[in-house]
Amino acid sequence: MPSINAYHDSTKLRFREPFGALRCGESAVLRLFVWGDGAEEARAVLRIWSGGERFTEGASRFELGAKVFEFNVTAPDAPGMIWYNFRVVCGGKLYYVGAADAELRSGASEFTEELPHDFRITVYDKDFTAPGAFAGRIAYQIFPDRFARGEYPGLAAGIAHHRALGRRVTEKAWDEEVDFLPRDREKYYSPQDYYMGNFQGIIDRIPYLKSLGVEVLYLNPVFESAYNHRYSISDYMKIDPLLGTEEDFSRMAAALRENGIALILDGVFSHTGNDSIYFDRYGNYGGGAYSDPASPYREWFDFSPRYRHGFRCWWDFESLPEVEELTPSYMEFVGNVLEKWVRLGARGWRLDVADELPDEFIKYLRKRLKAIDPEALLIGEVWEDAVLKRDCFGKRRDYVNGTELDGVMDYPFRDAVMDHLLGRISSERLGALLTAQLEGYPKPFMRSQLGLIGSHDTERALSVLSGGPVKSGLPREKQAVWKPESAAAERGKKRLKLAACLQFAMPFMPCIYYGDEAGLTGLADPFSRRPYPWGHEDAELLAFFRRLAGVRSERPEFRLGDTSFICPGPDLFAVERAHGDLVSVVIVNRSEMEAAFPLRSRFRMGEGESRPLPRGLILRDAFTGERFLCGGELEVPAGAFGFRVLVSEPR
Numbered sequence: 001m002p003s004i005n006a007y008h009d010s011t012k013l014r015f016r017e018p019f020g021a022l023r024c025g026e027s028a029v030l031r032l033f034v035w036g037d038g039a040e041e042a043r044a045v046l047r048i049w050s051g052g053e054r055f056t057e058g059a060s061r062f063e064l065g066a067k068v069f070e071f072n073v074t075a076p077d078a079p080g081m082i083w084y085n086f087r088v089v090c091g092g093k094l095y096y097v098g099a100a101d102a103e104l105r106s107g108a109s110e111f112t113e114e115l116p117h118d119f120r121i122t123v124y125d126k127d128f129t130a131p132g133a134f135a136g137r138i139a140y141q142i143f144p145d146r147f148a149r150g151e152y153p154g155l156a157a158g159i160a161h162h163r164a165l166g167r168r169v170t171e172k173a174w175d176e177e178v179d180f181l182p183r184d185r186e187k188y189y190s191p192q193d194y195y196m197g198n199f200q201g202i203i204d205r206i207p208y209l210k211s212l213g214v215e216v217l218y219l220n221p222v223f224e225s226a227y228n229h230r231y232s233i234s235d236y237m238k239i240d241p242l243l244g245t246e247e248d249f250s251r252m253a254a255a256l257r258e259n260g261i262a263l264i265l266d267g268v269f270s271h272t273g274n275d276s277i278y279f280d281r282y283g284n285y286g287g288g289a290y291s292d293p294a295s296p297y298r299e300w301f302d303f304s305p306r307y308r309h310g311f312r313c314w315w316d317f318e319s320l321p322e323v324e325e326l327t328p329s330y331m332e333f334v335g336n337v338l339e340k341w342v343r344l345g346a347r348g349w350r351l352d353v354a355d356e357l358p359d360e361f362i363k364y365l366r367k368r369l370k371a372i373d374p375e376a377l378l379i380g381e382v383w384e385d386a387v388l389k390r391d392c393f394g395k396r397r398d399y400v401n402g403t404e405l406d407g408v409m410d411y412p413f414r415d416a417v418m419d420h421l422l423g424r425i426s427s428e429r430l431g432a433l434l435t436a437q438l439e440g441y442p443k444p445f446m447r448s449q450l451g452l453i454g455s456h457d458t459e460r461a462l463s464v465l466s467g468g469p470v471k472s473g474l475p476r477e478k479q480a481v482w483k484p485e486s487a488a489a490e491r492g493k494k495r496l497k498l499a500a501c502l503q504f505a506m507p508f509m510p511c512i513y514y515g516d517e518a519g520l521t522g523l524a525d526p527f528s529r530r531p532y533p534w535g536h537e538d539a540e541l542l543a544f545f546r547r548l549a550g551v552r553s554e555r556p557e558f559r560l561g562d563t564s565f566i567c568p569g570p571d572l573f574a575v576e577r578a579h580g581d582l583v584s585v586v587i588v589n590r591s592e593m594e595a596a597f598p599l600r601s602r603f604r605m606g607e608g609e610s611r612p613l614p615r616g617l618i619l620r621d622a623f624t625g626e627r628f629l630c631g632g633e634l635e636v637p638a639g640a641f642g643f644r645v646l647v648s649e650p651r
Contacts, residue, residue, distance in 0.1 A: 004036035006044070006088050006097045008109040010119045011435050011605055019607050021122035021400075021442040022075040022082075028121065030073055032058075032086050032097060035066040042090040044069040049083040049118070050076055075123040079401035081387075083118035105388075106436035107605075122387050122440050128402025130444035131375045133262045133347060136559030138504075138549055139216035139511035140209055142202065143456050144243055145228045146531045147514050149174070150200025152248075158241030165275070165284045167226050168192045169242075174534070178526045180476045189476075191227045195531050199244035199252040206259050212517065213549035216509055217256060218264040218350060220456055222249070225273055229456075229529075231352065232273030232319050234285075236337045246344070253345020262347040264377060267365075269334050270356045271314040271322045272300075279321050300330045314353075325361040335368040342372050350450075354380025354405065355389060359397060362404045379450060382408040387440040400445050407448030410508055412437065414453050417502050418464055421495045421590050426570040434506075435605045438563055443507075447559075451508035453499045453516070456529055460522045461499060461513070466492025468523055479523040493519070494641035497544055498588040501643045504552045505575035505586035507563050517545035551622045551645055557582040564606035568598050572638065578608055583648040585619060589638035596635040597644070619646035 008031070009015045015031045022028055034042045046056045058071035075082065086097035088111075098116020099105045105120045130136075162169050170179065170193040179193040202217075209217065221230035224240045239249050253263050274281035278297040280288020289297040290311075300323045302312040314320040323330055338349060349369065351357060362380070369376050382389060386399040386408045399405045413434070420430040438446065454461040459468055466484035474482060484492060496516070503510045514520075515530070519538030522528045552558045561579030571591035577584045587597050599613055613619075617630040622645040628636055636644055 004034060004039050004042060004088075004090050006032055006034040006042075006086065006095070006109075006111050008032050008086060008097055008119070009107060010099070011107050011439055012609060019609075020439050021124055023126040023128075023442075024075055024077050024079060024123055025126060027072060027074045030058075030071045030084070032069040032071075032088075033063075033066045034069065034088060034090075038090050039067045042067060042088055044086055044088045046071040046073070047085050047087060048073065050080060050123070055087075073121075075121070079124050079398070079403060081396065082121040082123060084121070085116050085118050101432065101436075104432060104436040106439050107432055120387070120440065122400060122442060124400060124442040124445070125402030128442060128444050130447045131348070131377045131406060133375055134216055134377045134406075134509060135444070135447035136507060137215035137262075137509050138213045138552060139218055139264075139450055139509045140212065140214040141218045141220070141450075141452075141455060141511055141513045143197075143220045143514065143529050144199075144202075144222055144230075145195055145197045146529055147197045148201030148205045148532065148534070149196050150198055150202075150204045152196075152198050152200050152244060154241060154245060155196060155198075158243075161241050162226070165226075166282065167275070169194055171196065174531050177480060178530055180480055180526055191229055191526060194228050194242060196242060197531070198242065199248045203252050203255050206255060206261070209261060210259060211546055212512065213546075213553040214512075215260055216262050216264060216511075218450065218511065219266060221266045221268055226275045226319075227273075231268050232271075232275070233268055234273050234276040236333075237340065249341075250344045257345065257347075262377075263345060264348040264350055264379070265341055265346045266352060267334075267338070267349045268352040269323070269325065269361075269365075270353050271320040274319050274321050281321075296329070299327050300324055314356075325358055331361065331364055334365065338365060338369050339372055342369070342376060347373070347375075348377030348379070348406075350409070351378065351380045351405075354399070354408070355382050355384075355391075355397070359404065363398075366404055377406050377448065378404075379407045379409065379448065380405045383411040385412060385437070385440065386445075400440075400442055402442065402444070405445070407445055407450065407508070409455065410437075410449045410451045413451055413503075413506070413508075414458070417453060417499050418461075420573065421465060421498055422467075423590070427567040427573040427590075428570070430573055431565040431567040431605050434565060438507075438606055447507050447509075449508035450511040451503055451506050452511045452513065453496075453503050454513040454528070456513070457525065458528065459524055460520060460528050461516050462492050462496050462519060463521045463523055464492075465495035465499065466521075474523065476524075479527055482523060483521075491641065493538075493541065495590070496541070498590060498641065498643055500545060500548055501586050501588055501645065502573070502575060504548050505558065505577065505584070507559075507561070507577075510552070512545070518542055547623060548645070551584075551647065555582065555584055555647055557584050562607040564604045564608040564611070566597075566599070566603045567605070568600070568603045569595070571595065572597050574599075576604070576608065578611065581648070581651070583613065583617065583619070585613075585644070585646040587636060587638055587642075587644040587646070589640070589642045592640045594640055594642070595638050597638045599630065599634045599636060616651065618649040618651070620649050621645065622647050 058069045088095045096116040100110040224235040416433040419425045557577040557579035561577040566574040574587040613630045615631040
């Protein structure tokens, strides 16, 4: 290697300004620092690829012994990606500067003689904005059968309706264990056990939701289905009669709206149920695609002897026939589904398995939804980085471009936080992962995500943080009785508080999965879908969540402010939020040892990485009331598995 070196960091304002994604037509400045013997003679160019390759020369100057090359970049007029690296020529040799992190394509650079990994810049639609009723608000997710049971005169008729169609409806007492094994003469477990949670139960518990600061309610599917999870939909235009009526739905939506809570529904549009109006495998409805070649729904499905069941199924589940989403009649139908339920009170939709829906289909749904309500929300179930996600043909998905989704379910956040709190990754790596997301996601998209630490598709957060095995680690019989030892459970509870602190400090919509705040446990589905433990809540956890939600609701910086991370050591991590004169710093210590957390600018990364805390600023602990005066080498004590939620006081 030569006696020179060169450096760039995509997350530092000194090297790239502004931070993060660009709107179409916006400009950014990229800087490359070169130093060492021969740096004066070095030349550098910027390589940019955004559908085509071009090279740009930049102006240079000297700063503190380094030759600084500065390049101006303008985002194209169409959304997409900019990929870039630098080429440095010195002493007749060509060198490269690219991303050291091959996974994230973010952060620090490497100086190499080989072709490097490119850095990335997301370019999004200039008119893309975050729906105001959702962005940064506190959300709550409910699995409708398992949250709360209210008085419902139509329940007996609802049960009779399903049984008349040949469906087994097993009524459960609220404190009974969920079914998890096949019943007599069944080959597979059939989720037809019901606790009879319903819309009236949700209405009755609105004061409870308000006590948690909830402003957004996300419901798992509510439409008629043969199963309790309702992801095998029988009729998109009809409420499942075990939950209530269409009038009950409208009444619930109105009650939520009157209490400042926006309702999101679950849209399952990649497949239907085989026991449905549309497919009708069992002849319960008449005119379905399975037995009637002349059915108006026939073109929605792919029938062929090459499939094991004679038709294409979602992940080969016979109960879930896949649809051809781009069939014009199906697209029109789904648009009508969105419109009906929005007009009856829904404010947004979550698209199930969005990564299995074509881009054209999602764009169409967005257009239909926004035509009804421009401030409606459309989010997708995407488990990976939504910027870099590609389809099976290698084409990058358009989720974040501002032409499809408003946000996604933030599973990468969950994974990163769990890995950190369980000791799998350091504070620095957690900071790199979260900063890469801040950098890659457009700000409106970031604010519109559902930020979660648990959902109906994951093991319960408390179980994971207590050392519980992944869902493939135990058979269901053992999952049903698994419990952590008392010491592990206590650690898990402390870690859950740390996870929630990080969750509520982020700029997205922090989303509580029903019962996590009350200490509900469980491993994989169906154990992660147990009923809410009314009357048996963990009072300490519940009080903690209420206080945490109260702080977030009271402080505008959590919803509107810039975000930066502080990583002073492998066990210590903090999220700093700033908006005008308002500052909050949320600190977590994952270690079993007490520590002192230094609040110094050099540890920062993210949107506000170069901004030190002002001298004389007073930070108050929102839980203990302790006050800390900023200035010099301020260190804040953090206990074992400890946290601090520090908020600025007026100066």
